[in-house]
Amino acid sequence: MTTHTGPRTVVTTDPELDDLNSMLRLLLYSNEIDLRGLVYSSSQFHVAGDPERGIAPHRWPAPGERLHIDRAVDAYEQVHPHLVVHDPDYPSPEHLRGLIAWGNVAAVGDMEADTPGSDLIRSVLLEDEPGQVFLQTWGGPNTIARALRSIQLEFEGTPGWEELHARISRTAVITSFGQQDSTFDEYIRPHWPDLEHREVATRVWGYFARDVVAEEDQELLGPRWMRENVSQVGALGRAYQVWGDGQQMAEGFDAEDYFGLSGLSVAELEERGYRVWTPPQPEGAWISEGDSSNFALLIANGLRSWEHPGWGGWGGRQGSVDGDPASWSNHATIDRGPDGRPRPDWAAARWFRHIQHDLAARLQWTVQPTYDAANHAPHVRVLEGTDLTRLAGSTITLTAEVSDPDGDEVTVRWWQYREAGTSPLAVEVRAAGPRCEVELPAEAEPGTTVHLIVEATDSGTPALTSYQRVVVEIAAAEEG
Template sequence: MRKEAFPRTDWPRVVVTTDPELDDLNSMIRLLTHAAEIDLCGLVYAGSRFHYTGDPARGIAPHRWPAPGARLHIDEAIDAYARVEDTLRVHDPRFPTAAHLRSLVRMGNVATEGEMDEITPGSTLIADLLRETALTPDGATGAGGALLDAARPLFIQAWGGISTLARALRTVEEELGGRADWPVLKQRVLDRVVLSSFGEQDSTLASYIRPCWPGLEHREVATRTWGYTTRDVLLPADLELVGAQWTREHISSRGPLGAAYRVWGDGRRMAADFDAEDYFGESGKTEAQLREEGYQVWCPVQEPGAFISEGDTSNFTLLIPNGLHSWEDATFGGWGGRQVPHPELPDTLTSDMRFTLPGLPQPDYPPLVVDHAADGSAPPEYHMTRWWRALQNEFAARLAWSVTPRYEDANHPPAVVVEHPDGGSGLVRSVRPGEVVTLTATATDPDGDHVLLRWWAYPEAGPNPCPTPPRIRDDGAGNAVVTVPAEARPGQAIHVIVEGTDTGTPPLTRYQRVVLDVVDAA
């Protein structure tokens, strides 16, 4: 697996594979509100153990798949996006056209769980990207000296099953595996490709990818924070952000994209036939009444209009360019949570999902990812919940953009900059144990809002953190005096975050991460 972070100049490409779960639709809608700043290369329908089309030739019936002819969720989200794309471009001209997004949509391996024999349009799209990645030398540049796309990192996200990616990897291995330089080509794929997933929703990671592609980085980003049981882990102060009132005001009422977003009691269903686990669209019924109707009530019923789930959002929020740079290294932590090496799987980093999906075993090891709050407590999944309010405010603001035709009538995120005393970049600095470092941040806001700056240490972040937090004196005006712990050892690193939140409505937050690399005191 990768031994060091990606260079922060190599902005990643992204392919999303997704099954027709309601939380995938909701995550897709949020993703499209960030389409201006994420380099989407593919949007691929995938099967999983929970959703597949079936294969009549083999006597396999469909399982929790939409009715024949139904508009599937990627297309449904793009349909809503198409109605507001011009308004979104008022706020960021980089938003792509709906036509471009439609050109990225493919059907992947969906017939049944773990099916990877068939070459599909979705697997072909991914195989083309992997092949180009393998055949492009490191540092290859094009006109003007820009790094070629195929030399940049490629994040392939499995919001459902992984079989479409597995088929693509097999295709590339079959086509290029006989070449004398295959070891070099394969290593380029391993160096540049990251698989992220919400759990293992089919068998192909275990049966094919791990044994045949050892070294392929897998980021397991599943959290309860974005799932159906988010209310079990959210901070008490943030529970309002999943309630019906907040959701209606900031999401459901915000134009076509908000109207397409799934909420409790909305009368909609996922599959063509009765699905005993899909009672989220039902309204006005108690859990007992739902059970009498044949439903398996595995998640507590919420008030109509409330948040249901966005289970796959942590796959792509790590890629949002908010200043945290968490895509560069899974251990950095950020809007996609923080991952650490899995105790049993050498190429996997995990967010440590502490709950079971149906049919998956409960991990028997203690929590691996523990972030501490300022008061020293360790709330459950704080590595993810600490960002929840900022992310919900971000979504609310972007949905507001979609229905606000004048730039000046909406709020936009601030920009936060940290400068080195010599005028260069201050984001990575070498320090010695006991050294006192002064850090200065400035912020600008496109709407002229005041930006509140706050410095804080993230002692758990990074592949080799210093266990002792630094002392920080923050003057509240962007200046921080950081004392490196005397106990710090060479090779360790200390992550310090400056957070800038504007005074607009809703308030929006951006960051910069300063990494203090500890070197020998001599």
């Protein structure tokens, strides 16, 4: 049985096209992310409707049509025999299907009654397991809200309620791409004020990625790279939606869904009645994976970004939200680019090449029946440990032990992730391959932290990168 090092997680999702793309990528990491539920939910953009209540469906697949979670698992089933060659910890398709449940989908903000999806979330929250549980909100948070409401209705006023409320508030973390209905503000925050919320919306993962991805990484969004590395690679890649693929989110004309078309200018799209809210792209180009930032922070790549919202990683980096000490947001942070100047969304964009290369490699796993035919990420370990306490003004020596499962050469780079630490000061990093010396500033305040990242990148195709994050807490003089 797989032993996961990260938190448990439940995904709630609506049938937006980028939710399918995010789901496909997520399943490629199901070998290392502790999935406990895959739940359909509604949002302000997608509702299944309820004829008995007079609610019409909106951007919801037609009755009988297979929805995106099921479609993604169907594709996964086709490639599972190859995936387990590359990592036997990939779960069976039957296990993944057992995680799928229908949540509250009838209306925007629907939390009127318990559903199989809300019951699943409720059960996970009531489990007496160590560690956190991340509740991912790819659509509206209403199914999560219903689960919390059901717990409150059953236990409030009982002798164990305060302890249970405190435990759930301490262990549950809600991540979201925006607020796609009102249930967080109207129910969750008033009744669960200490429950951590991370707003992980980024442009890097979404429809506007081209606005913030570095110039040298723009090719990773283009049709040639996407065709060669994603959309023409096996069953999972073929299920991935790209510009001009002829697909729609739901039947009928939708003025905002023109992604399946190609070769039309903005003016031509508008002539056909479309409201062009993001520029059309060449056939085969990247559209969006807006919700992938929710699970990217759970990927076991060594950055440990789930441990604290301010640490940062593939899902971006979140800063505290004024007026709500339990909420954090990507919009509240700014990282500096290589030129030393602040760059929009750089907290996520700085990793984009590594992110895309990792996707390409894992898609190769889906089509390569032998381990030696594909590339795999190197391993890196810091011998001195990853959580250290040292005096201001002292010198730290760190040694990275690296290896590569494919026998590739591995290049090591050390750097200070200055924005992730609570000390505002720069440190001197003197690196020579896997070994480095770090001079901690003498004026560093006790209790503050310095974050050091070691990257290990192999020489395979595509080149893959693993990390370790070393967090150094500055000790008071008497602590030695």
